[in-house]
Amino acid sequence: MNAPLLDVRPLLDVPPVLDVPPLLDVQGLTLCRGDKRILDGVSMTLGRGETLALVGESGAGKSTIAFALMGLIGAKEATIEGRARFDDVADLVALDEKGWAALRGQRLAMVFQDAGSALNPSYTVGAQLISVLRRKLGLGRNEARTRAVTLLESVGINDAAVRLSAYPHELSGGMQQRVMVAIALACDPDLLFADEPTSALDVTIQAQIVSLILEQTRARGASCIFVLHDLALASQCCDRIMVLYAGQVMEAGDCRTVLDDPRHPYTRLLKSCVLEIGAEILDDPPEGGVPSYDAMPAGCRFATRCPRALPRCAAERPPLAEFDGRALACWNPT
Numbered sequence: 001m002n003a004p005l006l007d008v009r010p011l012l013d014v015p016p017v018l019d020v021p022p023l024l025d026v027q028g029l030t031l032c033r034g035d036k037r038i039l040d041g042v043s044m045t046l047g048r049g050e051t052l053a054l055v056g057e058s059g060a061g062k063s064t065i066a067f068a069l070m071g072l073i074g075a076k077e078a079t080i081e082g083r084a085r086f087d088d089v090a091d092l093v094a095l096d097e098k099g100w101a102a103l104r105g106q107r108l109a110m111v112f113q114d115a116g117s118a119l120n121p122s123y124t125v126g127a128q129l130i131s132v133l134r135r136k137l138g139l140g141r142n143e144a145r146t147r148a149v150t151l152l153e154s155v156g157i158n159d160a161a162v163r164l165s166a167y168p169h170e171l172s173g174g175m176q177q178r179v180m181v182a183i184a185l186a187c188d189p190d191l192l193f194a195d196e197p198t199s200a201l202d203v204t205i206q207a208q209i210v211s212l213i214l215e216q217t218r219a220r221g222a223s224c225i226f227v228l229h230d231l232a233l234a235s236q237c238c239d240r241i242m243v244l245y246a247g248q249v250m251e252a253g254d255c256r257t258v259l260d261d262p263r264h265p266y267t268r269l270l271k272s273c274v275l276e277i278g279a280e281i282l283d284d285p286p287e288g289g290v291p292s293y294d295a296m297p298a299g300c301r302f303a304t305r306c307p308r309a310l311p312r313c314a315a316e317r318p319p320l321a322e323f324d325g326r327a328l329a330c331w332n333p334t
């Protein structure tokens, strides 16, 4: 694995709470858009205070998982099956819009990939932050303003009281992303999704934003799901990792266990494609491409590219099962 770009391991010293039921328990999450099965039986758990990385090539379904578990995919857009228990909520998949409105922003929140597009250009950052605090926490105008200043300060924005009057376009990309983090954390959510929160930023700012998200979640015992392309970053900032390919979970477990010794041919291929050039990490997709949904194998979706494929692989889906200290879906592990 490559040398760390940033040293965030000390932030992981706060241990996750593992002797109580997980905060999130997803079983068989399947999402179809028309006849395309975008997510195919995704199962995962997340402990309280734990940080999980979702990794995989473009189109693997990482964002779709986050959007589905945030209730941001409407019934007209896709059908969703499976079960997702979240703390005392028996099943997120079964929630109606009223149920989602009570959770989203307060107990579940998201930092989107591109703060520039996620923030509303017509309103000042203060108006957007204060509106969340008033709507979700019922704060009065003055109280919300005071809390907004504190939140902006906590994410490292100087002259926070003055910055409240700034429009998003008046802030740098890094500052916009900090505002997004402040909005996402405004109501102290139990679970934060961070969907490639730094991909639009330069490396130095990336490190600051990732550290900031970790500080702000770990310190409160909150859990975080990072959607990442960068395996090196995942290994530095997450407790656990889940490797996805074409909407199926290939391998999942402790970050060190999985990345130090991947047992799934896809994880191995993904890891081998991370090249180190000086201090820069380049992620190149493994050779070939993800098959189209019309030509997707009925069994293991990686079968068309797998160097270890057996005759049964394309027809028979391997179950996600315990193997060598991690969860693995493969008929012929390395």
Ligand SMILES: Nc1ncnc2c1ncn2[C@@H]1O[C@H](COP(=O)(O)OP(=O)(O)OP(=O)(O)O)[C@@H](O)[C@H]1O
Pocket: 033, 038, 056, 057, 058, 059, 060, 061, 062, 063, 064, 065
């Ligand atoms: N609105 C949509 N309609 C149809 N297909 C969609 C839609 N949104 C996503 N998809 C498809 O769903 C699959 C999963 O997409 P998703 O955006 O979740 O992948 P991802 O892993 O987040 O990729 P990236 O790393 O590029 O962000 C892709 O094949 C994508 O083309």
Ligand code: SF4
Pocket: 264, 265, 266, 300, 301, 302, 303, 304, 306, 307, 308, 309, 310, 313, 314, 318, 329, 330, 331, 332, 333
């Ligand atoms: S199940 Fe077969 S095709 Fe899929 S990763 Fe394992 S060996 Fe390769």
Ligand SMILES: [Mg+2]
Pocket: 062, 063, 064
């Ligand atoms: Mg995505």
